[in-house]
Amino acid sequence: MLTYAIRRILLAIPTLLGITLVTFFIINLAPGDPAAMQANQIMDPRVSERAFKQLREYYGLDKPITVRYVEWLKRIATLDFGNSMTPDSRKVSEKILERLPATMSLAALSIAIGFVISIPIGVLSGAKRNGWFDSISSTILYGLYAVPSYVMAIPLILWISIQWDLLPFQGMVSDGYQSMTPLQQTADLARHYILITFCFTYGSLAYQSRFVRQNMLEVLKQDYILTARAKGLGETSVIAKHAFRNTLIPLVTLLGLTLPQIIGGSVILEVMFNWPGIGRLFFESIFQRDYPTIMALSFITAVLVLTGTLIADLLYGVVDPRVRYE
Amino acid sequence: MSKPPNAHPIGRSLWRIAMDSYLRNYRGMIGLGFIALMMAIAFFSPLIANRQPIFAIYQGKWHFPAVVDVIHNVPLMKYVIQKTPPFSQVTFDAKTALSENDFALWPMIPYGPTETSPYTLRPPSTAHWFGTDQNGRDLAARMVYGTIVSLQVGFVSMGIAAMIGVLLGSLAGYYGGWTDIVISRVIEIIQCFPTFFLILAILAWLEPSIVNVMMVIGLTSWTSIARYTRGELIRLQSSDYILGARALGCNHARIILVHLLPNAMAPVLVTITFGIAYAILAEAGLSWLGFGVQQPSPSWGNILRDAYDQLKSASFMVYPPCIAIFLAVLSYNLVGDALRDAIDPRLSQD
Numbered sequence: 258m259l260t261y262a263i264r265r266i267l268l269a270i271p272t273l274l275g276i277t278l279v280t281f282f283i284i285n286l287a288p289g290d291p292a293a294m295q296a297n298q299i300m301d302p303r304v305s306e307r308a309f310k311q312l313r314e315y316y317g318l319d320k321p322i323t324v325r326y327v328e329w330l331k332r333i334a335t336l337d338f339g340n341s342m343t344p345d346s347r348k349v350s351e352k353i354l355e356r357l358p359a360t361m362s363l364a365a366l367s368i369a370i371g372f373v374i375s376i377p378i379g380v381l382s383g384a385k386r387n388g389w390f391d392s393i394s395s396t397i398l399y400g401l402y403a404v405p406s407y408v409m410a411i412p413l414i415l416w417i418s419i420q421w422d423l424l425p426f427q428g429m430v431s432d433g434y435q436s437m438t439p440l441q442q443t444a445d446l447a448r449h450y451i452l453i454t455f456c457f458t459y460g461s462l463a464y465q466s467r468f469v470r471q472n473m474l475e476v477l478k479q480d481y482i483l484t485a486r487a488k489g490l491g492e493t494s495v496i497a498k499h500a501f502r503n504t505l506i507p508l509v510t511l512l513g514l515t516l517p518q519i520i521g522g523s524v525i526l527e528v529m530f531n532w533p534g535i536g537r538l539f540f541e542s543i544f545q546r547d548y549p550t551i552m553a554l555s556f557i558t559a560v561l562v563l564t565g566t567l568i569a570d571l572l573y574g575v576v577d578p579r580v581r582y583e
Numbered sequence: 584m585s586k587p588p589n590a591h592p593i594g595r596s597l598w599r600i601a602m603d604s605y606l607r608n609y610r611g612m613i614g615l616g617f618i619a620l621m622m623a624i625a626f627f628s629p630l631i632a633n634r635q636p637i638f639a640i641y642q643g644k645w646h647f648p649a650v651v652d653v654i655h656n657v658p659l660m661k662y663v664i665q666k667t668p669p670f671s672q673v674t675f676d677a678k679t680a681l682s683e684n685d686f687a688l689w690p691m692i693p694y695g696p697t698e699t700s701p702y703t704l705r706p707p708s709t710a711h712w713f714g715t716d717q718n719g720r721d722l723a724a725r726m727v728y729g730t731i732v733s734l735q736v737g738f739v740s741m742g743i744a745a746m747i748g749v750l751l752g753s754l755a756g757y758y759g760g761w762t763d764i765v766i767s768r769v770i771e772i773i774q775c776f777p778t779f780f781l782i783l784a785i786l787a788w789l790e791p792s793i794v795n796v797m798m799v800i801g802l803t804s805w806t807s808i809a810r811y812t813r814g815e816l817i818r819l820q821s822s823d824y825i826l827g828a829r830a831l832g833c834n835h836a837r838i839i840l841v842h843l844l845p846n847a848m849a850p851v852l853v854t855i856t857f858g859i860a861y862a863i864l865a866e867a868g869l870s871w872l873g874f875g876v877q878q879p880s881p882s883w884g885n886i887l888r889d890a891y892d893q894l895k896s897a898s899f900m901v902y903p904p905c906i907a908i909f910l911a912v913l914s915y916n917l918v919g920d921a922l923r924d925a926i927d928p929r930l931s932q933d
Contacts, residue, residue, distance in 0.1 A: 276772055279773065407868060408887075411891055411894070420898070518777075520780070521778055524783065524872070546787065551784060555776060555780060559775040559776045560775075
């Protein structure tokens with residue numbers, strides 16, 4: 258197990274380097290830079306030219322691209338992503354850290370709720386394959402899955418937030434959040450989470466429950482299920498004690514797959530709900546051509562995805578002793 | 584010697600079997616039907632929604648302005664046939680120019696997609712089926728022309744993605760060794776980035792336009808196509824008929840192009856179909872964010888954006904783009920599912 262873990266981690270290093278290369282070159286080979294953009298706002302061409310040079314120097318954009326790549330690598334090795342190129346020139350790491358909880362809490366909530374709902378559905382529909390529960394649940398979940406999340410979000414906002422005025426849809430907290438009692442604050446936060454969490458979650462239910470159902474079908478074919486039945490155990494006991502636990506093993510791999518989907522899907526939904534997460538930060542920095550923030554965000558999300566799959570692979574080896582690698 | 588009754592059908596190729604199985608799948612046929620409908624709407628859009636009539640007798644002469652618009656949808660026909668004056672002039676307003684005495688056959692929606700009017704944010708009526716937007720433009724006309732964008736994006740971007748994916752996938756799968764290691768690594772690296780992040784990051788540096796959107800979606804969505812092609816080629820390489828082809832002295836290019844790829848295409852086709860659904864969704868999302876099709880040109884995504892901005896005052900604007908995007912994505916997914924069931928015999932036994 259240890260050798261496998263070490264090998265798997267070592268294999269991730271070239272991928273990590275590749276991620277830095279992709280991030281850096283995509284963003285630097287592209288035309289248009291913030292210095293030129295800011296300088297364009299100055300009317301007099303002579304002044305603008307001087308300002309342009311100064312800005313380029315300030316941002317280090319006058320150095321050759323290879324030198325900048327090495328410098329950038331050195332800095333991100335110490336998790337220093339530099340300062341933002343927007344007028345406020347705040348630290349990029351600060352900016353991202355400030356936005357990370359909003360997105361990660363959504364991701365965690367969405368994954369947790371997704372599992373809590375889809376595991377029982379999958380187990381039940383696998384236990385009675387092609388029964389009424391199986392067909393009804395799969396039809397409903399497929400229908401939900403077919404609706405793209407932002408296409409679902411706008412009518413939901415229209416009905417629930419605007420026409421019926423039940424839930425808020427702008428941001429994480431209401432105005433006057435500071436002056437509320439802690440209890441009111443929690444309630445206010447929760448109300449803001451409901452719609453956006455739903456939009457992040459419903460699409461994955463079909464896939465996840467299908468996955469559990471498939472595992473369940475596999476497990477039910479095993480000899481130990483036959484043994485349990487031969488012992489005279491009731492159907493409930495066979496499903497709950499013998500089959501259910503073993504269906505959970507492959508779910509670990511789903512964790513690694515779900516994370517990139519949530520982060521990738523976060524841009525449109527976060528802009529729609531005015532949610533202060535990294536998806537919206539990404540959108541804002543692209544509008545402002547804020548190189549360091551875009552680089553840092555692309556890099557961090559890719560690393561998060563890489564770590565997610567890595568952890569999923571390692572956990573798989575831990576939870577399933579049958580899985581051993583050469 | 585008479586044939587036994589119920590003779591086993593002979594000579595049915597794999598494609599034939601798959602096609603028969605597909606034709607029996609009603610979900611897949613519904614999906615295909617809707618895609619065909621979208622294509623018809625896109626191609627005949629000038630006859631469905633136009634600010635000029637289909638046929639008119641103006642000052643004693645016959646004119647077919649909208650018909651000429653349809654013919655212009657065929658490449659290079661612009662140089663072969665032109666509208667007759669005065670309909671060829673951009674400033675000519677057929678609605679006010681035509682008098683009672685002139686005969687005119689108008690399209691179902693007698694408005695162009697960018698034609699503004701003083702009637703802003705009107706709810707659906709007999710004059711404007713889907714209502715009008717904040718600039719007084721007819722929503723139905725914009726939806727009709729938005730169909731073209733969605734179809735184009737789906738086919739062009741997945742065409743690009745398929746070319747890159749099939750090329751790299753077959754190189755990796757056929758040659759193996761270092762080629763495979765390098766290509767597989769590149770795929771792995773690119774898949775670490777959430778696709779939509781990658782699309783946005785590249786798109787941010789380009790002029791926002793439909794061509795760039797199609798290119799960038801194509802350049803970022805080839806990885807799964809490459810993976811499937813690679814897997815299929817590795818699987819097929821050990822087949823006897825490939826050994827036979829080698830023994831006959833076929834070169835690598837011939838083995839890949841003639842013997843391997845046609846047999847590997849089936850599962851790749853499924854991936855491409857799902858990819859088209861994703862491309863349509865991505866384009867609408869990008870246009871919603873403002874990086875895709877620019878105003879005043881219509882796309883389902885930027886119509887949805889107009890709707891979102893007017894959510895409180897004109898809720899009727901939300902439904903047409905939402906339903907259209909949903910149906911388009913759904914029909915490609917249905918076709919993909921049906922194709923997969925038709926192609927994969929393991930699934931059809933289940």
